Amino acid sequence: MSINYSKHFTPSLSRYFEETHQVTISDFEFQSTRKEFSGDLTLVVFPLLRQVKARPEIVAEEIGNYLVSNLSIVEGFNVVKGFLNLVLSDLFYINQFSEFYKISEYGHTSVTDSSPTVMVEFSSPNTNKPLHLGHIRNNVLGYSVAKILEANGKRVIKTQIINDRGIHICKSMVAWEKFGNQETPESSGLKGDQLVGKYYVKFDKEYKKEVASLVADGQSDEEAKLNAPLLLEAQEMLRKWEANDTTVVDLWETMNQWVYKGFEVSYKNLGVSFDSYYYESDTYLLGKDIIKKGLSNQIFYKKEDGSVWVDLTEEGLDEKLLLRADGTSVYMTQDLGTAQKRLEDVPALKGMVYTVGNEQDYHFKVLFLILKKLGFDWANSLYHLSYGMVDLPSGKMKSREGTVVDADDLIKDMVEQARTISEAVGKLDSLDDMEKDSLFETIALGALKYYILKVDPKKRILFDPEASIDFNGNTGPFIQYTHARIKTLIQRADFQNIGNFDTLSILDQKEREVIKQLGNYPEVVTLAGAQYSPALIANYIYDLVKSYNTFYQNVSVLGSDNLVQKNFRIALSQKVAEVIYNGCGLLGINVPNRM
Secondary structure, three states: OOOOOOHHHHHHHHHHHHHHHHHOOOOOOOEEEEOOOOOOEEEHHHHHHHOOOOOHHHHHHHHHHHHHHOOOOOOEEEEEEOOOOOOOOHHHHHHHHHHHHOOOOOOOOOOOOOOEEEEEEEOOOOOOOOOOOOOOOOHHHHHHHHHHHHHHHHEEEEEEEEEEOOOHHHHHHHHHHHOOOHHHHHHOOHHHHHHHHHHHHHHHHHHHHHHHHHHHOOOOHHHHHHHOOHHHHHHHHHHHHHHOOOOHHHHHHHHHHHHHHHHHHHHHOOOOOOOEEEEEEHHHOOHHHHHHHHHHHHOOEEOOOEEEEEEEEOOOOOOEEOOOOOOOOOOOHHHHHHHHHHHOOOEEEEEEEEEEHHHHHHHHHHHHHHHHHOOOOOHHHHHEEEEEEEEEEOEEOHHHOOOHHHHHHHHHHHHHHHHHHHHOOOOOOOOOOHEEEEEHHHHHHHHHHHHHHHHOOOEEEEEOHHHOOOOOOHHHHHHHHHHHHHHHHHHHHHOOOOOOOOOOOOHHHHHHHHHHHHHHHHHHHHHHHHHHOOHOOOHHHHHHHHHHHHHHHHHHOOOOOOOHHHHHHHHHHHHHHOOOOHHHHHEEEEEEEEO
């Protein structure tokens, strides 16, 4: 609860216990009263019985009578076992609303020169294929967490590490060389990332043919997979790349540039951005110096074949390879080096958040533990934002088989679906074609992002595009429509005496509920930042919108004959729209003023 109930009740409660029981108590537990009981605020009595020897019902009854007699904001109470449910006055909520109505960026903490700096890593794609639905969850989740941390007063650097080297990259390169006929994004009309992804799929198809042929010639399946000529060519290309072969490096740079241009379009379509970039080709060797340091400090050990390991069995894990016998890096080597490189680049860095799927949970446990063993104090401020996979009604996605849902195609399809649904509903006659196109895109992205972000990051998602774009229920379009409705209402209103509600003394119960919901916003923002969970913001906004719509449907906003009451209801609507706008902004969702 962000309304500071403690400030209003603690002095009177402490006085009661001093006068009645001669004990000093200054810490009291408050909760919102459960919906099935009458009341606004609940005092939990059980913890107080450690110092007051009496039945909880009796103590609660005595406290209730004392507060009604001595505190004007308490109008009544009821007792349910050890819980004291207090009924607060309308004037209390009017005053509370008057306080936070005047606060700009209500619920958000400004970033200052002394704000701690945090780096949030997300996206981190491979340069052998376009972004897909799984990347969309990663991007919207990481971007939203960055915005939420910023709203909690942190200076945030949004970054990614681009996986631009390795055997999977070489597979696309080999396939393009053999089957591409010099095809380019310009000649094909494809985005660069889609073109390169096309050849990653082509490699897999041709590779399977070669494996089948070798098996037919008498090799075992395992032998055939290792001896297929295409795979051997990809492995040779990787060796040449690592040897800095000019021809291979030139092709690698060309195809990567195609992909980067394609990614830029996808990020723009998705509405996410970055402040810095790291590339695996620049960082994959950085961890070797850290490995040497760990060896000299006997934190790591070397096996007879020359490979380097760390033993984490005492920590409940296992032994982890850090360098291969031939001295080449593994992912852990790279991640150790990249973490230190980022700290060198940003010395003021106070934390790093890695937005990576939950299949890498173990990897990050090991990474953080190794950094702590190496004595890096900043390792305590690293966090793995682990999230579940995204499934489709048709099943799992597989990049190499070409069965993924391309991010750009998905967004395009959802925009068209938003167009169809919106035009069927009507009410768009006042918009020109450009405004309509912008609105359809806003609705589609709001539907997509909200459907993903309303789910706890750790949970797996079954993404249903049709359900996500519904204008009713717990969806982005439903929230966007409510914001547009409020903005239209405010535009129609003759709004006077803004923020002056001194003579108002009576509220409708529906107004009280909206004020309570508004009062919760700062605490939800704080909690979402502490838990790295946009789902808390998303579901809070939905609850606020439900509460407001109940108010709107049952209470006349513009029809009141009382000017002060009318202006209060307009101001209440205005603040709800502001919180919807700011809260959706933390999710990376735009809200239109007209729908």
